[in-house]
Amino acid sequence: MIKIISDISEIRRLCDENRLDGKRIGLVPTMGAFHAGHLSLIRRALEKTDFVVVSIYVNPIQFGNNEDLDSYPRNLTADALLAEKHGAHVVFAPNDEIMYPDGYSSYVTVEGLPDVLCGRSRPGHFRGVTTVVSKLFNIIRPHVAVFGQKDAQQLSVIRKMVHDLNMDIDIDAGKIIREPDGLAMSSRNQYLTGEQREQAPVLYKSLLAAKKLIEGGVIGVPEITGEIKSVLDNAFLTEIEYIEIVDVEKMSPIENVSQGALIAIAVWIGETRLIDNIIIDV
């Protein structure tokens, strides 16, 4: 059975040993509740490194007060078995006392990028993400860290942090893994009722409709977001939080769609908030 380590000194020692042996260290930071998307990130890390650490930690400081921290799915044993099956070498699963002991007060922030898209409705969310990721980077000291493209804004914020703070880590993005009907895999999909689940593929359908418009030569952002809105509005259970088209690096709004534009949406289906995105490659 794969080793599950919660102690910081112990995981650090193990990573140091492997690094000294000349192995390249990979890190896949996760909050657990694995689906095929997570497992693809583990396999991706294995292609690029020799010793893959999967961290499993539901990071409280990236959840808002009214968010789903308490109900977020946790299943460490099942996750560890899946990680092992897909080739991970060790699981790092600390607890809150280890990560944020009494009196904890240090934070890493990226200004600007987090103020759009998800950051607008989730103040403090990205500060929580960059802080925990910094801690994991300092503990594991990976050569490569793999994140999912589904959290596109998170990926941009982490890339910016790594660049600005001179972290010597290669940030790699794993593409979005989808259910057969197009729904992006997410640990939060399990919150959906049967009826809601049937509606959920509309997120990707709306993005595909936008893509089709763009391939047909449309580049104006209002026209494209209008198309996305009209597709989403057809699904009667959904409530749109945002539809945004931005530069994927700067996360700043653009007027006309071109190569590297990120189309990102957040939609509520009942009490469940789902996100999806595509990057335009024209």
Added chain:
Amino acid sequence: MIKIISDISEIRRLCDENRLDGKRIGLVPTMGAFHAGHLSLIRRALEKTDFVVVSIYVNPIQFGNNEDLDSYPRNLTADALLAEKHGAHVVFAPNDEIMYPDGYSSYVTVEGLPDVLCGRSRPGHFRGVTTVVSKLFNIIRPHVAVFGQKDAQQLSVIRKMVHDLNMDIDIDAGKIIREPDGLAMSSRNQYLTGEQREQAPVLYKSLLAAKKLIEGGVIGVPEITGEIKSVLDNAFLTEIEYIEIVDVEKMSPIENVSQGALIAIAVWIGETRLIDNIIIDV
């Protein structure tokens, strides 16, 4: 002549090579304008590590708008020669474009600790310090970093950051080096006129008076700060910014002085702000 490197990739490569050779890396972060205090830190780093990097960088983001960024003394060549003479192996001296390129937006903050003592009159100062130190740590990846005890609050804030963010770096403190008349060495002492310089030893005299009281059995903070104030007030050119007695780790006010209390003062002599401190060891 000692090598002066400004390029991040180049210094990183050199440190990586030495680390792979099994050498322990030491870092002495400075803003240059070396005096005997800096040189003692270099020698201290040499005792503990095999390859000592001295960084020289006047970090703009730790200066307030009305502070002495422009007039801060700079003399890279002389500093590099001194560093070499005292055993340093390389000087890292980046410029602002390298450290804070256009669009820079990531910061490391420690909450709480920076809000007392110097932090009160220098908002943003410690955010600038923790950010630049994080960057230097990520570039150099030292085993040991040496800071001066003279900047006592800076030292506490950095120790807290290293602890909270799980940086695997030993933070070492070099004791305050003083002129024969007791004045703590500081790059800012050169701002003083002859008359001001004659008054300046009053800072240390006031701390020694406090120490004598404590050694005589006085533990009440008001009585001790009162004694310091009366000594400082005897020097007619001085204006007191703060006299504070705090727990050295938490930087929180205490009621009675005991082992590990930090007595810290900041005093203006004309346009020059000087700080000094002692830690009580009873």
